[in-house]
Amino acid sequence: MELDKLSLFVHSVLNEHIELNNDYEMIWALSFANKFMICIDENTTKKLTKYENSLVNILVMILNDKNLIYPTVDFSDYKRFIVNNDLYDENWMFLYECCINNWLEKDSTILNNDRFFKQLLQHSITFISPNYSKVKMEVKDIICSRCIKKYSLDANSELLSLLEDVISEYQINLDEDFKEIIRTTLQTQIEQIERTVEEMSSEKTVETEEEMSSEKTVETEEEMSSEKTVETEEEMLSEETVETEEMLSEETVETEEMLSEETVETEEEMLSEETVETEEEMLSEETVETEEEMLSEETVETEEEMLSEETVETEEEMLLEETVETEEMLSEETVNTEEEMSLEENARELSSWSRLFLLSKIDNKRISSFVEEEY
Numbered sequence: 001m002e003l004d005k006l007s008l009f010v011h012s013v014l015n016e017h018i019e020l021n022n023d024y025e026m027i028w029a030l031s032f033a034n035k036f037m038i039c040i041d042e043n044t045t046k047k048l049t050k051y052e053n054s055l056v057n058i059l060v061m062i063l064n065d066k067n068l069i070y071p072t073v074d075f076s077d078y079k080r081f082i083v084n085n086d087l088y089d090e091n092w093m094f095l096y097e098c099c100i101n102n103w104l105e106k107d108s109t110i111l112n113n114d115r116f117f118k119q120l121l122q123h124s125i126t127f128i129s130p131n132y133s134k135v136k137m138e139v140k141d142i143i144c145s146r147c148i149k150k151y152s153l154d155a156n157s158e159l160l161s162l163l164e165d166v167i168s169e170y171q172i173n174l175d176e177d178f179k180e181i182i183r184t185t186l187q188t189q190i191e192q193i194e195r196t197v198e199e200m201s202s203e204k205t206v207e208t209e210e211e212m213s214s215e216k217t218v219e220t221e222e223e224m225s226s227e228k229t230v231e232t233e234e235e236m237l238s239e240e241t242v243e244t245e246e247m248l249s250e251e252t253v254e255t256e257e258m259l260s261e262e263t264v265e266t267e268e269e270m271l272s273e274e275t276v277e278t279e280e281e282m283l284s285e286e287t288v289e290t291e292e293e294m295l296s297e298e299t300v301e302t303e304e305e306m307l308s309e310e311t312v313e314t315e316e317e318m319l320l321e322e323t324v325e326t327e328e329m330l331s332e333e334t335v336n337t338e339e340e341m342s343l344e345e346n347a348r349e350l351s352s353w354s355r356l357f358l359l360s361k362i363d364n365k366r367i368s369s370f371v372e373e374e375y
Contacts, residue, residue, distance in 0.1 A: 007038045014040075018047045023056060030059040033068065034130055045070040050077050054094040055128070057081070061103050062130040078104055085110050087117055093127055100126065136178060143167065144186045151190060159186055 010033050017025040033040060040048065040063060048060050048069075057078055063069050082095040082104070096117060098106040111117040146166045147159070163183055167174060174182075 003036065003038065006032075006036055010038050011041065011044055014044050015047070018044075018051055023053050026051070026053070027055050027059060030056065030063065034059065034063055034066070035133070037066070037068065039068045040070065042070040042072070045073050049073055049075060052077075052081055052091075054091055057091075057094045058097050058128050059130075061097070061101070062128070065101075066130075075104060082106070087111075087114055096120070097127065139172070139174075140178075140182050140185060143170075143182055144189055147186050148189060148193070159183060159190070162186075 010029050013025060013029040017029070032038070048056070051057075060069065061078075064073065078094075081091045082098060085095065085106075086092070087095060087110070095106065096111065098104050099108050099111050100121060108121055111121045143163065143166050146169075147162045150162050150165070151159075160183065163179065163186065167179075
């Protein structure tokens, strides 16, 4: 490759577009010089140090770090562009890159004083990558993908050994810096894959747990709903039962009341009938008893009268006979005594009235016998 012609081409582009203030063409030419390590002469360097554009200024500082700028360069104008340390003016990107790369006596203290730029600094954000190469990036991606495939087959393999195996397979020569970049990228990708696998496994676990919990929740809800349904049905049944019982009780009460009324009426009727019958029976019995008593009394009186008449007649006959016998046997006291005793015994067997009558007769007879004996 003829670097002299390339250098002439770069210088012609820069000198032409500096005068025209064409930022895009200047940025392109400076990137080309950085890629092919083309040194910038003194005249062009002086022009570049006076040009005010953040991207152009950053590329010039990158070339200065690689010693591709004329050695006696003066950056007093660049310092004047960012003298106020203002992170919110038109040169904020140039100031930011100076702070993170320690250019022009700037450091990260300026960024730490601002909440937004402090976060950019903490995440190592940069707006220009001077060593970027599309070819290198493609090579890096291919090597990393081959290493990841091998690592997936044997997770215990070391990254450096995997990287050397892949490089030897492609038979390419890489500098150590680029190898380190590939190793770092590979390490980052593997860590991301492992994190992804862990996240997926955790997500699966969470999903499984959620499914289990949802199933349990569904089962619990079904059980609760079934229990609620059962309780509701039981409550409805109990309410219906209570209502039915109440209706039955009301009907029963009404029936009992009707029965009680009928019973009372029946009992009253029966009682009244029984009372009437009892009264009739009692009256009939009393009537019968009264009639019987009256009949008995009449019968007794009749019998007594008849008996008294018969007794009187019998007694008169007996007395006459006894008188005759007594008159005949007066001489015998023992006989008289026996007759008196027999008379007394007969008198005891008769009624009280008859006894009195007989006794009076006896006494009269005694008196008459006594009088006869005297006279």
